[in-house]
Amino acid sequence: MRRRFRGIGRGRTTRRVLERGGAGAAARLNAEIGAWTGARIAPxxxxxxxxxxxRLFACFPLRPKEHDLWMHLPLAEQRRALALDGFRPHRRFAARGWVECDVSSPAELRRVLPWLRxxxxxxxxxxAP
Incomplete structure (x- = not known):
């Protein structure tokens, strides 16, 4: 009797959205952040x-139907962001400096790009060492 090992055999196909680097707002966001020195993008x-x-500094959904962008900010910046309309504390990690905002279209990225930066x-x- 031969045992099957995980990883042997036909592999899974890559999702098209991963191959394209995202869809909608995620594609634009990935293009922008991908140009920043030292930034790395991974699903x-x-x-x-x-x-x-x-270190993770932000994340955005793969699915086009989801729009919540999460960002990690220093405490002073977190307070400033939460004072603005459209930002809210992260549902689980607010105490660690995470905030959320909705980005449903590529045009809305202009509002959040300074905060992502x-x-x-x-x-x-x-x-940095």
Whole structure:
């Protein structure tokens, strides 16, 4: 009797949205963040994960029907973001500096890109040796 081993045999096909680098707002967001020095984009648990080194600074859903962008901000920046309309504390990780906002179209990215940049820069400062 031969045992089947995981990973042997025909592999899974890659989802088209992953091959294209996202769809809708995610495609534009991936193109923007992908141009930032040291930023890395990887799919994780149904979301695009945006990293600097090994640290996650933001994530956005893979599915076009979901619109909640999560960002990690320093405490002072988190307070400023939450004072604005459209930002809310993350449902589980607010105490760790995470905020959420909805981005349902590529045009809405202009509103959140400065905040994403702040998140990226803060994470980059922490990650730098």
């Amino acid at each position: 994780m648990f149904g979301r695009w994960g945006y990293f600097v080194g090994e 702040r998140s990226y820069e803060a994470t980059r400062r922490v990650e």
